[in-house]
Amino acid sequence: MPIISISLNESLKKFINKLVSKNQYENKSKLIRDALLRLMSTEDISATLDGSSEYIPLTKNITGNMIIVAPNEFNVQKKLNRVESEYKEQIVSKNQNFVNQNCIIFMVFDGALQDFQKFVVEINSIEEIKNFRYLIIN
16 A cells, blocks of 8 residues: 655644544554545545546446455454445455454455445444455556
């Protein structure tokens, strides 16, 4: 995943540290990614300041893949299944592997960008997930 640097004032820095320290987020990167995804789902990103169309419109259909590493526990699997059932029409492929006490899930999503963003936010909200990576292919 690419790394970018940002400048923040002291109050934003304290706010971010407070959220992370209260275990609401695993780390600062995850918090900022989640915040940006939520912002993207509420803003019309199809228009830019100069009028060019360098952003993907929210209505565009995309294909994305994701890898989820979660404990192989009933309650965690139940949470994942609930989210997956909401997006069952868009999940075109799913493969699960069990390694030690973990479940590793590979999924391919085909649907609207806005639905993919919502799906990612919902998966990210499951606290027990150990690792979650996603990629928009087109």
